[in-house]
Amino acid sequence: MNENYEPVACAHHETYQYAVMRKLMLDLSWHDEAGVKHRARVLPIDVVTRDRAEFLVLKQKDGSIESVRLDRIVAAYSVDRGESLLD
Template sequence: MTEPSTTDYVPIACSLHSEYELAILHRQPLHLVWSESNVIHDEVMLPLDLKTEHHEEFLLCRSKDGSIREIRLDHIRRMGTAK
């Protein structure tokens, strides 16, 4: 039996998950808007991978300054391809 989840994570739509996977495969930079600790972030990021930890899903991505970020998928408010 699986242990019940104690997180407030809300799973995203499968179609959106697929869009992230395609962006990773094609190395397509994404323009992301997400919230984290009551701060709204608006950046172009290069998606690297998806991971699941403690029943939560994250997008691993590289910012323009080269730093690696983990963004919880249900915190992303808007996503589009970067120009």
């Protein structure tokens, strides 16, 4: 269970769902569980809830699949549009 999970704003959650539906490539920055910052161009493929937390499931450039907790995402930009999705 993720007791430290901080729910994200509904607008951000909807933005991630929109990115999944439209298959928008994202330039995403996030912190992992250890606090290490990551940045990658990814394809979001799903938004899921598990263990009382929400995650963006994404496909990395190398084809690997990863789940990033929504409250750990620092920035998300549309690669095609060059605009922030979190403003």
